[in-house]
Amino acid sequence: MTPRGSRTTLAALLRDVSDRLSRRYGRARRSAHRMEPLRNLVLTILSQNTTDANRDRAFAALMARFPTFPLLAAASPKDVEETIRVGGLARAKAKAILSALSRIHRERGEYSLDFLSGMSLPDARGYLTSFPGVGVKTANVVLLFSFRKEAFPVDTHILRVTKRLGLVPPAADLSRAALLLEPHVPPGEPMPFHMNLIRLGREICRPRDPLCPECPLLAVCPEGARRAENRGVAPR
Numbered sequence: 676m677t678p679r680g681s682r683t684t685l686a687a688l689l690r691d692v693s694d695r696l697s698r699r700y701g702r703a704r705r706s707a708h709r710m711e712p713l714r715n716l717v718l719t720i721l722s723q724n725t726t727d728a729n730r731d732r733a734f735a736a737l738m739a740r741f742p743t744f745p746l747l748a749a750a751s752p753k754d755v756e757e758t759i760r761v762g763g764l765a766r767a768k769a770k771a772i773l774s775a776l777s778r779i780h781r782e783r784g785e786y787s788l789d790f791l792s793g794m795s796l797p798d799a800r801g802y803l804t805s806f807p808g809v810g811v812k813t814a815n816v817v818l819l820f821s822f823r824k825e826a827f828p829v830d831t832h833i834l835r836v837t838k839r840l841g842l843v844p845p846a847a848d849l850s851r852a853a854l855l856l857e858p859h860v861p862p863g864e865p866m867p868f869h870m871n872l873i874r875l876g877r878e879i880c881r882p883r884d885p886l887c888p889e890c891p892l893l894a895v896c897p898e899g900a901r902r903a904e905n906r907g908v909a910p911r
C-alpha cells in the first residue's frame with residue numbers, strides 16, 4: 676500500500692509536512708559535533724524502550740565503570756547488566772552491546788565502525804541490523820547522527836504522527852514505516868524532519884488527547900479533520 680496515492684504524492688506530502696513543521700519550530704540545525712559511531716551504537720541500544728533520562732543515566736554509568744571499549748568488551752555480561760539496570764531490559768541490552776563489540780573487533784581488528792562511512796546506506800544498515808538486538812531504528816540513528824547518511828529513524832512518536840497523517844499504513848511497525856518513508860523524505864531533510872516530528876509528537880500530537888487545534892499539520896491531517904468533525908469544528 677502506498678499511503679494517500681502515488682510515490683510522487685508521498686514525496687510531496689512529506690515535503691509539505693516538513694515545511695509546515697519548519698515554519699512552526701524552525702529547521703533543527705545539525706550539531707557540529709558528531710558522536711563517535713560506536714559510542715552512538717551503544718547509546719542507541721541503551722535507548723530502547725526507556726526514557727531519554729534513563730538511557731543517559733545507564734550510558735553514563737557504563738562509561739564511568741568501563742571507560743574504554745577494550746575494558747567494556749572484557750567485562751562480564753552480569754557486570755554490564757548490573758551497571759545499566761536503570762535503563763531497563765538490562766540483560767538483553769548487555770548481551771547486544773557485548774556481542775556487537777566482540778564481532779566488530781573479531782572482524783575489523785579494532786573497536787570502530789568508521790568503515791561504514793564508505794558503504795552505501797542500505798549496505799551500512801544491513802551490516803548494523805545483522806547484529807542481534809540492533810533494529811532499523813537503532814541503525815538509522817547511528818547512520819544519520821554519526822555518519823550524516825540520509826537515513827530516517829522512526830521512533831514511537833514519529834510512527835504515531837505519520838499514522839495519524841495517513842502517511843504510513845495503520846499496521847506498520849517502526850522498521851516498516853522507516854523504510855517506507857525514507858526514500859521520499861526530501862534530500863537534506865532527514866535530521867530536521869526527524870527532530871521536528873518528535874517534537875510535535877511530544878508537545879502536540881500526544882498519544883492521548885492530541886492538541887489538534889494547535890497543530891501546524893491540522894490542514895493536512897485526516898485524523899485531525901476527523902476529530903474536528905466530531906467536535907463540530909472545521910479544520911483551518
Ligand code: SF4
Pocket residue numbers: 836839840879880881885886887890891892893896897898899900
Ligand atoms: Fe496529530 Fe491532530 Fe496534528 Fe493530526 S492534527 S498530526 S492528529 S495533533
